[in-house]
Amino acid sequence: EADIYQTPRYLVIGTGKKITLECSQTMGHDKMYWYQQDPGMELHLIHYSYGVNSTEKGDLSSESTVSRIRTEHFPLTLESARPSHTSQYLCASSKPGTGEDTQYFGPGTRLTVL
Amino acid sequence: AQSVTQLGSHVSVSEGALVLLRCNYSSSVPPYLFWYVQYPNQGLQLLLKYTSAATLVKGINGFEAEFKKSETSFHLTKPSAHMSDAAEYFCAVSSGDSSYKLIFGSGTRLLVRP
Numbered sequence: 001e002a003d004i005y006q007t008p009r010y011l012v013i014g015t016g017k018k019i020t021l022e023c024s025q026t027m028g029h030d031k032m033y034w035y036q037q038d039p040g041m042e043l044h045l046i047h048y049s050y051g052v053n054s055t056e057k058g059d060l061s062s063e064s065t066v067s068r069i070r071t072e073h074f075p076l077t078l079e080s081a082r083p084s085h086t087s088q089y090l091c092a093s094s095k096p097g098t099g100e101d102t103q104y105f106g107p108g109t110r111l112t113v114l
Numbered sequence: 115a116q117s118v119t120q121l122g123s124h125v126s127v128s129e130g131a132l133v134l135l136r137c138n139y140s141s142s143v144p145p146y147l148f149w150y151v152q153y154p155n156q157g158l159q160l161l162l163k164y165t166s167a168a169t170l171v172k173g174i175n176g177f178e179a180e181f182k183k184s185e186t187s188f189h190l191t192k193p194s195a196h197m198s199d200a201a202e203y204f205c206a207v208s209s210g211d212s213s214y215k216l217i218f219g220s221g222t223r224l225l226v227r228p
Contacts, residue, residue: 101214105157
């Protein structure tokens with residue numbers, strides 16, 4: 001059982017607000033990832049991190065930003081939320097070294113921007 | 115570049131019937147392959163993974179998958195479907211480079227009829 005947490009689970013917010021989606025893991029994993037998933041659709045990688053002070057953009061362009069100040073924490077921020085940001089955001093982590101890099105997922109945050 | 119194709123966005127079976135979810139991959143390197151399951155409003159849970167050991171991989175909840183290099187396939191099966199198996203299933207392949215990203219298929223929604 002993976003120990004990776006996301007808060008809030010659900011968020012409804014108005015346009016223009018700044019939001020931060022939290023993601024924490026207690027497994028000591030170096031790598032962490034953020035995915036965006038529209039209902040019934042595939043996952044798109046938007047950010048990832050190799051470790052502290054390392055962040056990279058993923059395959060899908062996103063207006064969000066991330067930071068990695070601590071190994072266990074990988075928050076995602078939207079400076080000014082828009083309805084187009086409405087989606088589910090999934091955080092994952094993995095332990096490098098073996099090459100297989102199994103990713104373990106949090107429960108997700110479902111964001112609705114009005 | 116790695117890619118994954120899942121044939122059939124929806125699969126419907128009767129309770130007790132065989133479950134077969136199809137996944138074909140493209141990879142320029144020996145692949146690591148994964149099946150994840152997603153229940154409504156939840157994150158992804160690892161069902162099983164292939165990491166170049168046995169070609170027949172057994173996972174949780176009675177699922178298994180067979181890696182067939184000649185067919186570039188990694189189909190997921192379960193002999194007898196339960197109502198609780200109704201969910202979205204995602205096949206994924208590792209990126210094969212130092213980023214250790216996963217490339218996901220578009221998903222297959224499994225419906226189980228009573």
